Amino acid sequence: MISALRQDKKQHDKGVTGSLHWYSNSVSLISPTLVQCNEVISNINNNHCKIQLDSSSTNSTVSLLSSTKLHTLNLRRLEIWYTPLTNDCIQYLCILLTNNKTIQELDISHHSISDRGVTNICQALEHNSTLTSLDLYCNPLITSTSGLALSHLLLSNSSLIELDLRWSILSTESILLILQSLMDNKKIRRLRLDSRHKETCINTYPNYHLIQDRVDWGYF
Template sequence: MTSKEIEQPTKKTVNNYEDMERDLLSMKQQLAEKEKQVQELEMKLQTKQEKEHIHILPTESVDELNKKLETQYALSRRKTMEIEDLKATMEQKDEKMIDTEKELTSLKELSETRLQEIEQLKLKLEDNNSKRLQVPVEETSETIKDESSDDVISSNKDIEMKPDDKSLTVNLQEDGKVEWSQDDVQLTSPSVDQCKEVISKLKEEHTSIILQLSSSDSIQVLIPTVLERGTINQLAIYYSSLLRDDVLSFSSQLSTNKSLIILQLTHGSMSDDGVIALAQSLQYNKTLQSLDLGYNPGITSACAQSLAELLLTNNTLNGLSLHHTNIETDGVMILIESLKTYNTLMILRLDEQHEETCSSLPYYEHIKDRLVFVE
């Protein structure tokens, strides 16, 4: 091979190499431009995402987000259902409240009617008693004599007022007087045997018992039995000094009795010890509506706390009479305080001397309609 033949291929090869370099350079330039375009596109895309707050998440993150959204939706749905149930419950409670208010209004009207009936019965009872037993009582005198009814207690001795405790002591004859009517029985100075006879003859139509000038023995024989029978709705005891033991003798029967509506223990029949025992026995009584303790000079402020506790416990008593007693201002304040929370009692009778003190109380306007001041 000649030198010319060798030289020509070499030259051709060089030319090809130069062409390739040029092509490679051109391609590099084109790649650089493409990379620049890609960078520009990436920057534009990033800017657009930032403006539109678009965050492209991996597939797993999207699935987790969907699960969270489903969970939140379920919780929200559950809360919505709970709210709907609560609204329905509140509506039912509102309806019950309306029914309760109507029932309370009806009960209040009925209670007022019953109180008026009780007052009429008390007046009738007192009127009947005054016709059958004319016994003048003067709190300041030491001796009380019968000046008007010889046929009632003609053989009785004087009724003496002891100055130390202002209670009545009655010197009774062996046998007293018993009077029957269609619906009541009245006993005056009865003996124990007479009380037993009355018990044996009592019928269901005899709903009222009036006991006057009685001894402790007669009281302890008669009262527990008639209360246990559960047919008496009115019991009145006048001019009979009930000691604590006398009250305790029928306290359990009085506590569970379901017939007695009116109880009158007046005209020197009660003192502080008896009232305290009486108040304890009446705390859980469910039927008594009227309790009259008037005209008892032996009642003082010492029993006021027991009466106040009775008002806070008993929920049926709507009339309490404490006029013509020796309860002083401190005792009255204890009783008045209980009226702020005891709404059942509609009438509280007190002596007129306490009216000025009561009217100065800051809550007097809320209770004044329930107070009656007696001369």
């Protein structure tokens, strides 16, 4: 919340006006104003299957994610970058994930989410049957606190195919717990993890050879 409020003030002090770009099948918002978010809500239609939200203030993010119009649109991909999600933002995002039955890819990257948000989203996705890709790349506020929620998600969700957890500060113990879940979840084809955990996990987890083809070790 504090970082989000600081971002709001920073944008206000700089007189940021934001930018809004419409494409044939997507819309991109960069540091959007409330007026621009309302324009998106008014004009977006089923031809726009992707929304990209970048460097958004708290007020603008809430304005967009709280719109019930998004619940019925033919969205396929939602990207949220450099946008610290407050509790209200996460709440509206979870409602969207519960009600919209077409979103297949969710990308929340670059300092946008913390443990509490991950836990809530994992709970919202437990019985989701449409999302196939969850990208949580480069979120250093994702810690070992999220390990159990992510592991449980893999045990309860039946649609996810890809999960990216690189550039978090999940402990090796948390990563081992998540790897164990792959034994039960046969749907996941690609689990992306930080390479700093690789050696310990390979040497510690006895069933690693059974899941190694589905694990992609990236860089921290």
